[in-house]
Amino acid sequence: MSKRYQQVPTQENLDELPSWESLRKQARHLEYQIDSRLISYSQSSANSTNTSIQQELTTLLQTLTKVSNDMGIHAQNNPQYSHLHSRHVSNLYEYNKEFKKTKANIQSQRDHLELLAGDYSRSSHLSELTRMEQSHNDVDEILQHAMDSRDDLERQQNDLRNSTGRLNRASAIFPQLRTVLNQIQTRKGRDTIILGSIIGILTCILLWYAFR
DSSP: OOGGGOOOOOOOOGGGSOOHHHHHHHHHHHHHHHHHHHHHHHHSOTTSOOHHHHHHHHHHHHHHHHHHHHHHHHHHHOGGGHHHHHHHHHHHHHHHHHHHHHHHHHHHHHHHHHHHHHHHHHHHHHHHHHHHHHHHHHHHHHHHHHHHHHHHHHHHHHHHHHHHHHHHHHHHHHHHHHHHHHHHHHHHHHHHHHHHHHHHHHHHHHHHHHTO
């Protein structure tokens, strides 16, 4: 038996204490309540609100401890109560042990849930960052395509301006060429007339000499 529940001798007058039967009846009632509350407490989940059950169990165990101490005073003065008192002390020890074990298990489950929630939150955050980074990459790619398209349009505009300039220069040159050709054609026609006239004159002179 744990030293925690060994009774310390007292000089308190037995007449000031409740009777043995009254204390034993109260102890059995408290043990029944503690049994019921421990079952409910052990079945509660880590994410439920079980503070009230925990506080109630703490109060019941404290009350049973007080009753057990009073029963110990009776047992010290009447050895025939020692065996029954030892059973209640053992029950109290087991109740405290079970309460601490269940409380630790629930706290462990709660810590595990909080850890999972933290991991999920970090995972969600990382996923969001990954999606944002992918979105930024997509935007950068779209902007790059737009800039490439703009450069292509600018090159096409430059080529078109160059072609237009060449066409304009060619158009400016062609009238001059036509003018020169016309002048050449005019001179050629005039030379042909002159040459024909000379040939006609010479022919006439030759005929004149021939028939003289």
